[in-house]
Amino acid sequence: xxxxxxxxxxxxxxxxxGKVFKVYHEDYDGDGIPNVEDMxxxxxxVPLVVMSHPSATTAKYKFDFDNDIRIWVKNGNSGQRTxxxxxxxxxxxxxxxxxxxxxxxxxxxxxGGKMNCQTLYIEGLTNGTQNISCEYILEDTTLYTEAVTVSxxxxxxxxxxxxxxxxxxxxxxxxxxxxxxxxxINDDDDDPDSEDSGDDNPGSASEDSMICIQPTGGAPEYxxxxxxxxxxxxxxxxxxxxxxxxxxxxxxxxxDYYLKHVSGAVNVFIAPGLTSSEADYHLYNKTFCExxxxxxxxxxxxxxxxxxxxxxxxxxxxxxxxxxxGCVESTSPxxxxxxxxxxxxxxxxxxxxLSLSSVKDMYRTLDLRGGTSYTGQPANYPxxxxxxxxxxxxxxxxxxxxxxxxxxxxxxxxxxxSGSNAKFWGVTWPGDTGTPTALNFHENAADAFNTASNLYxxxxxxxxxxxxxxxxxxxxxxxxIEDYGLDVDKYFMLNCAxxxxxxxxxxxxxxxxxxxxxHEDWEEYxxxxxxxxxxxxxxxxxxxxxxxxxxxxxxVVSNAYNYYSSGDEVLEIDDGTPDxxxxxxxxxxxxxxxKQEIFKxxxxxxxxxxxxxxxxxxxxTQYYDVASANAASTNDLLDVPVFAHYPWxxxxxxxxxxxxxxxxxxMGIPSLSYPAGRKHIAPDDDxxxxxMNSSPDTFRLNxxxxxxxxxxxxxxxxxxKNVAYVYNYSLFDxxxxxxxxx
Numbered sequence: 254x255x256x257x258x259x260x261x262x263x264x265x266x267x268x269x270x271g272k273v274f275k276v277y278h279e280d281y282d283g284d285g286i287p288n289v290e291d292m293x294x295x296x297x298x299v300p301l302v303v304m305s306h307p308s309a310t311t312a313k314y315k316f317d318f319d320n321d322i323r324i325w326v327k328n329g330n331s332g333q334r335t336x337x338x339x340x341x342x343x344x345x346x347x348x349x350x351x352x353x354x355x356x357x358x359x360x361x362x363x364x365g366g367k368m369n370c371q372t373l374y375i376e377g378l379t380n381g382t383q384n385i386s387c388e389y390i391l392e393d394t395t396l397y398t399e400a401v402t403v404s405x406x407x408x409x410x411x412x413x414x415x416x417x418x419x420x421x422x423x424x425x426x427x428x429x430x431x432x433x434x435x436x437x438i439n440d441d442d443d444d445p446d447s448e449d450s451g452d453d454n455p456g457s458a459s460e461d462s463m464i465c466i467q468p469t470g471g472a473p474e475y476x477x478x479x480x481x482x483x484x485x486x487x488x489x490x491x492x493x494x495x496x497x498x499x500x501x502x503x504x505x506x507x508x509d510y511y512l513k514h515v516s517g518a519v520n521v522f523i524a525p526g527l528t529s530s531e532a533d534y535h536l537y538n539k540t541f542c543e544x545x546x547x548x549x550x551x552x553x554x555x556x557x558x559x560x561x562x563x564x565x566x567x568x569x570x571x572x573x574x575x576x577x578x579g580c581v582e583s584t585s586p587x588x589x590x591x592x593x594x595x596x597x598x599x600x601x602x603x604x605x606x607l608s609l610s611s612v613k614d615m616y617r618t619l620d621l622r623g624g625t626s627y628t629g630q631p632a633n634y635p636x637x638x639x640x641x642x643x644x645x646x647x648x649x650x651x652x653x654x655x656x657x658x659x660x661x662x663x664x665x666x667x668x669x670x671s672g673s674n675a676k677f678w679g680v681t682w683p684g685d686t687g688t689p690t691a692l693n694f695h696e697n698a699a700d701a702f703n704t705a706s707n708l709y710x711x712x713x714x715x716x717x718x719x720x721x722x723x724x725x726x727x728x729x730x731x732x733x734i735e736d737y738g739l740d741v742d743k744y745f746m747l748n749c750a751x752x753x754x755x756x757x758x759x760x761x762x763x764x765x766x767x768x769x770x771x772h773e774d775w776e777e778y779x780x781x782x783x784x785x786x787x788x789x790x791x792x793x794x795x796x797x798x799x800x801x802x803x804x805x806x807x808x809v810v811s812n813a814y815n816y817y818s819s820g821d822e823v824l825e826i827d828d829g830t831p832d833x834x835x836x837x838x839x840x841x842x843x844x845x846x847x848k849q850e851i852f853k854x855x856x857x858x859x860x861x862x863x864x865x866x867x868x869x870x871x872x873x874t875q876y877y878d879v880a881s882a883n884a885a886s887t888n889d890l891l892d893v894p895v896f897a898h899y900p901w902x903x904x905x906x907x908x909x910x911x912x913x914x915x916x917x918x919x920m921g922i923p924s925l926s927y928p929a930g931r932k933h934i935a936p937d938d939d940x941x942x943x944x945m946n947s948s949p950d951t952f953r954l955n956x957x958x959x960x961x962x963x964x965x966x967x968x969x970x971x972x973x974k975n976v977a978y979v980y981n982y983s984l985f986d987x988x989x990x991x992x993x994x995x
Contacts, residue, residue: 269382270502271402273600274299276377277329278409278429287429288329289378292336296329298374301401303387305358305369312389314352321381321405325374326359346373377405380498404502407495410589410605416672418533420492420574434605435633437612437666438518438579439487441659443480445547448958449975451483453659455611464549477520477550477580482542482977486666488522488576490532491605493589496564496573503591503600505561511590517555518583518609522548522576525569535576536670539955542979552580557590579609608633612662616677619645621707622654624681636676641717642742642994644668644675647682647708649724650697650750651690657681663974664721670978671985673994675719680708684725691841692859694725694849698919701725702912705732709739719992721745724823724930724970731755731806732915743992744813748821748970750846752924756810757934758803761785761925770925772851772866773830777879784854784864784896785923790887796909800917802924810934810941814991816984817930820946820967824931833858840963842970850923854897863921864904867897897921930970945973945984952984 280287282294301324305312318324324346327334337343339356346352361369375385386400412434413420414427442458443451464478479485500510512521524545527534534541551558560567567573577587586604593600615634620626630636648660661679668677682704687693708729712718719742722730727749733739754761762768763780780786784800791798818824827835827844830851836843854865869876877885882895898904899921903913933942945952946968957980959966973984989995 269402270404271382272299273404273406273503274375274377275601275603276379276405276407276409278407278425278603280429280431283431285430287426289376289429291329292334293332294330298325298329298376299403300328301373301375301385303357303371303373304364305354305371305389307367307369309389309391310354311392312354314354314357314387314389315350316346316348317384317386317388318348319381319383321377321379321383322385322403323376323378324385325376328374329376375403377403377407379405380407380495380502381405382502406499406502406591406601408499408589408591408601409494409603410587411492411494412605413490413532416533416670418531420490420494420529420532425494428605431606433584433608434489435608435610435615435638436489436579437487437615437633437662438582438609439484440580440611441487441662443483443487445478445481445484448482448977448980449972451481453663453974454655455613455658455662457659477552479522479546479548479550482539482546482979484546485535485542485576486670486978488535488578490527490535490574491577491587492529492532493567493573493575494529497568497571499591499601500564500568505564507594508600509592509594510560510564511557511588511592512551512554512560513557513588513590514554514583515585516581516583517552518579518581518585518607519554519577519587520550520552520580521554521558522550522578523560523563523566524548524576525566527574527576528570528572529574532574533670536978537982539979542977550578554587579607582610584608612665613658613679616661616665616679618661619678619680619711621680621682621704621711624654626711628678638674639676640674640995642675642992643678643712643715643718644673644992644994645678645680645712645718645720647680647720647722647726647729648684649722649726649748650684650694652681653685654681660723660974667978667982667985668989668994671982671989673985673989673992675992675994680726682708682726682729691845694845694859695853695861695863695920698725698728699916701728702732702915702919704729706737709733709737712739717742719743719745719994721747721988722749723747723973724750727751727929731809734809735806736911741812744809745988745992746813746815746817746929747973748818748824749815749929750824751806751929752802752850752926753929753932753934754924754926755802755805756807756813756815756929758807760927760932760934761803763925768925769826769828769830769847770850770923770927772855772923774868775866777883778895779883782877782882782885782890782895783923784866784894784921785925787864787890787894787896790891795907796911796914797904797907799911799914800909800922802918802922802926805918813941814988815929815934815942816945816988817932817934817942818946818968818970818972819931819944820964821931821970822964822967823970824928826927826931837963843963846928853921853923854899861920862897862899863917864894864896864899865921865923867899869893869895869898943987945981952981954980954983956980 277288277296288296327344335343338347358371361371364370382404384400388398411428414424440458441453591601610633614632618627646664665677686696788800822843823845831844852860854867856862877895
C-alpha cells in the first residue's frame with residue numbers, strides 16, 4: 254500500500270477494513286463536473302503500489318477487484334485522463350486482464366534498489382469492503398499473489414436541491430458539484446397549539462421560545478421543539494445517502510457518529526418514516542405533522558452531538574433522512590464525522606455546504622410607502638437559481654409595514670415549497686391608514702388607487718412580470734393595469750376585495766327585491782335616484798359619467814386568475830342590510846366588506862358621509878320622500894341628487910378629475926355587486942375562476958380545519974397564509990402550475 258511503512262503494514266495485518274477512504278463526490282476544480290465524472294481534475298485518489306523484482310521483466314500481472322472501485326494509472330489531479338482501459342489507449346486497469354510487464358510498469362521507480370515499483374491509484378465509487386489482489390506469473394510459471402483490503406465509505410449529506418420531493422441522483426449530482434444549499438432561518442413565532450395562528454414576521458421568535466424543564470431540585474434544562482404544524486414549512490430534509498452501508502462497515506459499537514456545525518446554526522429532527530423519495534413528507538402528510546408537531550429537537554450541534562443513539566431511527570427501512578431548521582445565520586457547512594472509539598481518530602468526514610440567512614435575504618422587496626427597497630440580487634438566493642419570471646406579491650388591507658414582511662415571507666416560503674423558481678418580490682404599500690385601521694377601509698381603498706401609479710413606475714423597467722395580490726392589494730394592481738398599462742404576463746387575484754362588476758359589468762344588480770347590496774332604506778326608490786346609478790344621467794362630455802364600478806377594470810381579466818372563496822367571512826354578504834354588530838360581537842370581521850359598502854354615506858361608525866346610501870337633508874329633514882324622488886326629472890336629479898351631497902364641490906364639478914372619480918368611488922359610490930373574492934367571474938369556463946372553498950379534496954386538504962360555529966370548515970379570508978401549509982398547499986401548487994413559475 255501507499256507509503257509501505259509500518260503504519261500501512263499494521264493496518265493490513267490488524268484491520269478487517271484495511272485502507273479506509275471515501276468516495277469523492279466533491280468538485281475538485283470547481284468546474285461544475287463531479288470528481289467521478291471529471292477526467293480533467295477528479296481529485297486525489299488513493300495510491301496503490303505494485304512491486305516487482307528487477308529481473309521479473311517478463312512476468313505477467315493480473316488484478317482482481319469489484320466494480321465498487323476503479324484503478325487508474327494516473328492520479329485524479331494529474332491532468333487529462335481517458336476513461337478507457339490502458340490496452341485501448343486509456344488510463345484504467347481492467348480486472349481479470351493479464352498485463353505484460355511493459356504495459357504496466359510505464360513509470361516505475363526503485364525501492365531501495367531492490368524492487369521496481371509502479372504506483373496505481375484507487376478511486377472509490379460506492380460503499381463496500383473488498384480485497385484487491387494481484388497475481389504475477391514468472392517465466393518458470395511460478396505464481397505469486399498479493400492482496401490488500403480496502404473499504405470505501407460513501408455517506409453524503411444531500412438535500413432536495415430541485416425541490417421535487419425526491420432526493421435522487423439529480424440532487425447527488427448538484428451536491429457533487431459543491432453547490433451550496435440555501436435556506437432561511439426559522440425565526441418566526443408559530444403557535445405550537447394552533448393550526449392557523451402565529452407571528453410570521455421574520456425575527457419575531459425570541460430566546461424565550463425555548464422550552465424549559467425544571468426538575469425538582471435540579472438545574473433547569475432548555476431545549477428547542479417543533480412549534481406546531483405550521484412550523485414544518487421552516488424545515489428542510491437532508492438524506493445521509495449511504496448511511497446504512499456505512500454503518501455496516503463502521504458499526505456504532507466501534508465508531509461514533511457526530512453531526513457538527515461550527516456556528517451551531519442548525520437544529521435536527523430525526524424520526525423514522527422519512528424517506529428520500531418523499532423528502533417533502535413533513536409538508537404534505539398531516540398524520541406525520543400531527544404526531545411530531547411538538548417534538549424535541551437536537552440542538553447542541555456545535556458541541557459535536559453524537560447521534561449513535563439515533564442511528565436506528567435514521568437507518569429505518571434503509572432510509573436515512575432527517576429534518577433540519579436553521580436557527581442562526583451562517584455560511585459554515587454541516588459536518589458528518591465518524592470517529593474510531595478506541596483512539597477518537599477521525600476515519601471519515603463529509604460536509605453539506607450551507608448558507609442560512611433571514612428569509613428576507615432570499616427575495617427582493619419593493620417599498621411603496623417611501624421606505625427602502627432592495628431590488629438587487631438577493632444575498633442568499635442568486636438569480637442563477639431562478640427562471641426569467643419576476644413574481645410580485647402585494648398584501649391586502651390592514652397590514653402594517655412590519656406585518657407586510659410576515660405576509661411576504663410566508664408567501665415566498667409556500668411558493669418555494671410548491672416549486673416556484675421565479676424571482677420573488679415582496680411589495681409593501683400603505684394599506685393601513687387610520688386608527689383603528691379596520692374602520693377606515695374606504696380611505697385605504699382610495700390609497701390603493703393612489704398607489705397604482707407608484708407600482709407602475711417602480712416596475713416598468715422589469716420584464717416578465719407576474720403579479721399576485723390578496724384582498725385590497727388587487728385594487729392596486731388592477732388600477733395599475735387599467736389606468737397605466739402595467740405590462741403583466743399573468744395576474745392572480747386572491748380573495749379579491751374589489752366589486753366584481755369592476756371586472757364584469759353584467760354582475761351589477763339594480764333589482765329592488767332580494768338585492769342585498771341595496772340598502773333597505775332605499776328599496777322603494779327607483780334605481781335612477783341611487784348614487785350608484787347617478788352616472789347614467791351624464792353624457793361622455795362630463796367625467797361624472799364614470800362614477801360607477803361597472804367595467805372599471807374591464808381590461809384586467811384577459812390574463813388574470815380569480816381565486817375566490819365562497820366561505821370567505823370578510824367578503825361574505827349578509828342576507829339583509831347589515832349593521833355594525835352584524836356577525837356578532839366576537840365576529841365583527843364577518844360581512845366587513847358588505848358593511849363598508851352599505852355604510853357609504855350613512856355617517857355611522859365604519860362608514861362615510863360621502864353620497865352613498867345617505868339622504869340629502871335640510872336641517873335634519875329629508876329633502877325628498879319616495880314619491881317625489883321617483884317623480885323627479887333628470888334635471889332635478891342632476892342639480893339636487895336624492896343621496897347625500899357631500900362633498901358638494903366635488904359632486905357638482907363638471908370637470909371632475911380621474912383622481913376625484915376614483916376617490917368618489919371608494920368613499921361614496923356603493924357597489925351593486927358582490928366582491929370578486931366571493932364569487933366566480935366570467936369567463937369561468939376558460940379556467941379563470943376557482944373556488945378555494947369548493948370540494949374539500951381540491952384546496953381544503955387533509956381534513957381541513959373545523960373551527961366550530963360560526964365558520965366550521967369554511968375557507969376564510971386569510972386562510973391562504975394563516976392555515977398550515979399541509980392543509981392548503983394545493984393552492985400554491987396550482988398557482989405555480991398556472992403561472993408557469995417552475
